[in-house]
Amino acid sequence: MKPFSPCEGDFRVVVREALDVFTARWTAQRIAGSIGFPSLARQEIAIVVSELGTNILKYGTRGHIAMRSIDEPRSGPGLELVAEDEGPLLASLETALKDGFGDRGPIDPLQLLRRGGIGGGLGAVLRLSDVFEYLPSTPRKAFRVVRYLRRQRRLHGEP
Numbered sequence: 001m002k003p004f005s006p007c008e009g010d011f012r013v014v015v016r017e018a019l020d021v022f023t024a025r026w027t028a029q030r031i032a033g034s035i036g037f038p039s040l041a042r043q044e045i046a047i048v049v050s051e052l053g054t055n056i057l058k059y060g061t062r063g064h065i066a067m068r069s070i071d072e073p074r075s076g077p078g079l080e081l082v083a084e085d086e087g088p089l090l091a092s093l094e095t096a097l098k099d100g101f102g103d104r105g106p107i108d109p110l111q112l113l114r115r116g117g118i119g120g121g122l123g124a125v126l127r128l129s130d131v132f133e134y135l136p137s138t139p140r141k142a143f144r145v146v147r148y149l150r151r152q153r154r155l156h157g158e159p
Helices: 018-035 039-059 109-115 121-127
Strands: 011-015 062-072 076-086 131-137 140-148
Touching: 011 018, 011 039, 018 039, 018 062, 018 076, 039 062, 039 076, 039 121, 039 140, 121 140
Parallel strands: none
Antiparallel strands: 011 062, 062 076, 076 140, 131 140
16 A cells, blocks of 8 residues: 555644644544535544544654545545654554553553543544554554545454
8 A cells, every 4th residue: 555645635734732633623524524424424533533633642742634535446435544643653553452451551540530541542443444554664653544435344353
């Protein structure tokens, strides 16, 4: 798969503070609406963008979310999101995808309030997306997700 490369018509939101996450969510919902996504799907896309954006704030030093509409011959129209930041790579993607876990293992319940989440973010991103890719490259990392207008059916147990 070729790396994401911005072109005319793409949108990029730099994420430095919580308001930027809101702006990215709003932008993604508007693009999704222009593609034809129904209301529920637009809300699910907003959750994905929120999770990716808050992870940039929590774990990255600088980052952005790029988004664009796509239309692929086999899968049809969709929305591609790429969240990229400068920050530590995940110790274990497999572990980070489990609800209640961080990238290094189970989250201590006493730390939940202080960390600002329950450790379900990346798992939610995976569940609400049709394509999910983790692209580690020191000193940067990125997550590329795609949501198609027509959801791809997944087999039970398939990520």
